[in-house]
Amino acid sequence: MLRSLPIAPRPELKPPPGVDDHWTGSIGPAVELVMFGDYQCPHCKAVDMVLRELRHRLAVPLRIYWRHFPLAKVHPHSRDAALVAEAGARSGLFWPLHHLLFDRSPDLSREKLLEYAAQTGVDPNQMSNCFSDPLLAARVRDHIKSGVRSGVNKTPTLYFQGLRYNGGNNAAALEDAIVAAAELATDSSEAAGAQQNMDAVDPPVNGGGLS
Amino acid sequence: MPVDSKDITNPAALHQGVALPAQILPAGAVAPDFSLPYAVGKCMSLSDYRGRPVVLAFYPADFSPVCGDQLALYNEILEEFAHYKACLLGISVDGPFCHQAYAKSRSLEFSLLADFEPKGEVARKYGVYHHAWGVARRALFVINAAGIIHWSHLADMDVSPGADGILAALAEL
Numbered sequence: 001m002l003r004s005l006p007i008a009p010r011p012e013l014k015p016p017p018g019v020d021d022h023w024t025g026s027i028g029p030a031v032e033l034v035m036f037g038d039y040q041c042p043h044c045k046a047v048d049m050v051l052r053e054l055r056h057r058l059a060v061p062l063r064i065y066w067r068h069f070p071l072a073k074v075h076p077h078s079r080d081a082a083l084v085a086e087a088g089a090r091s092g093l094f095w096p097l098h099h100l101l102f103d104r105s106p107d108l109s110r111e112k113l114l115e116y117a118a119q120t121g122v123d124p125n126q127m128s129n130c131f132s133d134p135l136l137a138a139r140v141r142d143h144i145k146s147g148v149r150s151g152v153n154k155t156p157t158l159y160f161q162g163l164r165y166n167g168g169n170n171a172a173a174l175e176d177a178i179v180a181a182a183e184l185a186t187d188s189s190e191a192a193g194a195q196q197n198m199d200a201v202d203p204p205v206n207g208g209g210l211s
Numbered sequence: 212m213p214v215d216s217k218d219i220t221n222p223a224a225l226h227q228g229v230a231l232p233a234q235i236l237p238a239g240a241v242a243p244d245f246s247l248p249y250a251v252g253k254c255m256s257l258s259d260y261r262g263r264p265v266v267l268a269f270y271p272a273d274f275s276p277v278c279g280d281q282l283a284l285y286n287e288i289l290e291e292f293a294h295y296k297a298c299l300l301g302i303s304v305d306g307p308f309c310h311q312a313y314a315k316s317r318s319l320e321f322s323l324l325a326d327f328e329p330k331g332e333v334a335r336k337y338g339v340y341h342h343a344w345g346v347a348r349r350a351l352f353v354i355n356a357a358g359i360i361h362w363s364h365l366a367d368m369d370v371s372p373g374a375d376g377i378l379a380a381l382a383e384l
Contacts (some may be wrong), residue, residue, distance in 0.1 A: 011375055071287050073318045124256055148378060153371035154280035166370055 010163040011151030020038045022094045023065045030061035031181045034159040036147045037066065039082065040075035040108055043169060044156045048102045050171045058175065060182040066098060068143040069155055077108035080131055082140045084113040087130035088122045096120045161185065232338035235365045242267075242354040243336040246297040247324040255322065256360070264297040264384055265354040266377055269347040271368060271370055273313035273323075275306045281349070281371035286319050289373055295381040300324055303347050306329050310333045334344050339365065 017023065021034075035051070037044035056064050068085070070078035081101050088097035098119045101108065104116055110131065116125050130136055147157065151164055158165040160181040160203055167173050218228040219290045237333070241264075244353035246256040257265065270278040285292075285299055292299050301323040305313070310323040331347060339350035349366040365371065366372035 010374065071283055073286055073320070074283055144288070148291060148374050151373035151375040153284060153373035 005103050010166075013159040013162045013164075014146060014149045016162055021065045021067070021108040021170055022089065022098070023063055024095050025063040026056055026061035027063075028061070028090050029185075031178055031185060032065065032161055032185040032207075034065040034067060034177070035066050035141070035156050035161075036069040036150075036152045038070045038075055038078045038160075039085070039154040040070075041105070042157045043154075045102045045105050045154050047158075047169050048099070050169075050174055052099065054064050054107070054171070054175055054178060056180060060178055062178060062182075067146060068140045068144075069147045069157070070140065070144070070153055072156060075106075077106070077110075077113075080110055080113055081105075081108045081171075083130050083133070083136045084117055084127070086136045086139050086204070088120065090106065090126045092120045093120050094121050097122065152185065232336070235338045235348075236352070236360055236361055237296050237358055240360045241359050242290050242352065242360050243333070245333045245359075247326060247333060249322040249324055251307045255324070257354070262356050264295055264356060264361075265352075265379060265380070266297050266299045267291060267337075267352040267354065267382065268299065268301045269334055269337065269350040269352075270301060270303050271341070271344070271346040271349060272303055273309050274316075277349075277371050278303075278367055279317065281321060281373075283303070283317060283372060286317070286369065288320065289320060291374070291378055292379065292381070295378075297353075297381055302326050302333060303378055304345070305335070341368070342371065344368075351377055351382075353377060355384055 017034060033045075033051070035047065037048070039045075051064055055064060065088055068082040070082050072079040085094060085098055085101060088094055097117060100116050100120055101113075104112065114127055118124065128175055150159070152158075153164075156169065158169075160177060161184070165177055223244045242257060244256060244258045245280070246254050270281060280370045281343070282301060285301075289299065295302060296373045299321045301319075301321065303310075303323070304326050305323075306327040307325045310325055313319070314323055324333075326347060330345070334347040337350070337352065339348040340346075349368055349372065349374055351362075351364045351366065351372060353362040355361045361384060363373060363375050
């Protein structure tokens with residue numbers, strides 16, 4: 001049975017997930033969940049905790065992407081935290097640092113951020129000048145632009161299969177949404193498979209033979 | 212060709228003897244001018260901004276959760292609006308003292324206008340007054356430099372509309 005997600009209106013994610021995105025979870029066909037978030041946002045922290053738990057508990061193949069959306073005017077450490085996470089990514093340690101930042105949030109002063117990076121094993125050389133590195137700043141800015149174009153309306157904002165999710169952010173609501181997205185994906189793929197089978201047995205309109 | 216707002220009014224809907232639009236003013240309508248307080252004892256008029264685009268963001272109430280998300284987002288991306296030389300104005304039926312406290316608590320860097328007395332008069336002129344709740348609906352207008360509505364959007368009361376529609380409309384100007 002198809003279940004509808006509480007997602008109307010549903011702006012589309014722009015651009016769709018790509019090779020430059022940070023992702024974790026299943027390889028291959030999976031529910032794609034993109035989260036725009038802010039390391040100093042308590043709601044983002046709560047959702048990150050829920051997703052960590054659901055990713056391990058649910059049997060559903062799930063791939064989680066992260067894009068930065070720091071609301072720096074209300075969360076003064078959020079942009080710095082995003083820059084540190086990006087610097088950590090250069091050492092291949094984005095996700096451990098990402099989770100540690102949320103574990104320690106909102107204690108995210110610059111001094112603490114560098115301490116957290118060191119704790120996760122990030123090369124200190126990667127952290128030098130990270131707060132003023134134009135490449136890191138551009139990457140965070142690109143994420144924000146993507147969010148604005150995609151209709152991000154708060155933090156966190158989530159996208160399932162490329163469409164904005166407007167439902168609740170508690171564990172039960174997110175579990176329902178992930179399962180529903182997986183069912184929809186399965187139904188779509190079965191429908192596509194059935195159509196392919198139909199195409200295989202039905203001759204083309206023009207007969208495909210003698211004419 | 213601009214549409215005169217009187218062409219889309221509901222004659223039965225009268226407020227202080229003036230015919231009011233039955234629904235949100237659409238693209239092409241002349242944006243009704245108004246003068247509202249942006250701080251205690253200080254007023255601004257829409258016509259003050261003639262010659263540059265204006266984004267009007269009507270919202271239900273200061274200190275409400277969804278409005279907080281919406282305005283925090285706009286506050287964060289003011290540079291995006293500035294890129295189009297657009298001025299962002301928030302409007303609700305809250306009074307100027309309330310706006311002042313709200314703006315300070317959220318570090319808002321754009322003006323909040325008080326559609327306070329007569330209550331909701333400007334929201335009524337734009338067809339976005341919620342009569343049952345006594346507040347402005349959540350509605351967005353992009354007004355061009357000539358004072359014509361280029362884009363309008365009535366959002367759900369309980370879902371922040373984001374900024375993608377606004378920026379797409381500004382890009383079209």
